[in-house]
Amino acid sequence: MVRLLAITPCAGLLPLDVGNVSLREVVVDRMVSVAPFVGQEKAVSAALKDQIGVGLAPKNRAMAKGGAGVQWFGHGIWLVRGQVALEGLAAVTDQSDAWAVIRIQGAAVEDVLARLVPIDLRAEGFKKGHTARTMLGHMSVAITRVGGQAFEIMAMRSMAGTLVHELEVAMRGVAARSNF
């Protein structure tokens, strides 16, 4: 009998610390995408609130409560962390293990991301709980601010190696310049 081992998307790649910035994998056990059927957004939001304590987040926002979370993930779609049942209300697709989730944290985190991401992530405009679908290098990602000096970045699992590589090069570049 073959025994299968669970390997997380960033296994063997993280943790990583360069200068004052750290990269850590965030392991999410259960994650689904929720795309409400036409006219069902309110009903979906109410059902989610009932089941996991958080309703549908507004556009470009992420909300969390306890271990559960709901994150706007694009036009008409949300990413939900937790166990939900939305039969007849929304298209629900299992995304567990489909995404590499990384937490990047440190004093120079905005400088690191400014080298890779085309949108303005500075705290004046991109506050805690703000989320964006955008690019990191040539990759499509979701970026959420989770703290004053911390972001969570999601990329497709197959891109985990590229994601970590891109971030590491940027972290080394920023750290090198801080020594001048």
Add this chain to the structure above:
Amino acid sequence: MRLTCPNCGERDRREFYYYGDAIALRRPAPDAVPEAWDDYLHNRKNPAGDTTDLWFHEAGCGAWLVVDRNTVTHAVHGATLAEKAKR
């Protein structure tokens, strides 16, 4: 060039995929004359001036947008969700 996505706000052109003239939203009736289908599928005006075309926010929210812009001045006048555009 930057486009303002109704969902995401102002974004760089590299996040978008260009489809072409928004005529793609005005599909002829199945029994329309062959000339109507010829115009819909193949004939484009290539204007020097205002144009309306379809862009896909591929590396963003995944919405299709109808964008009004000017091919001479490069001004972008605005963008609306294709699902809300007049057909």
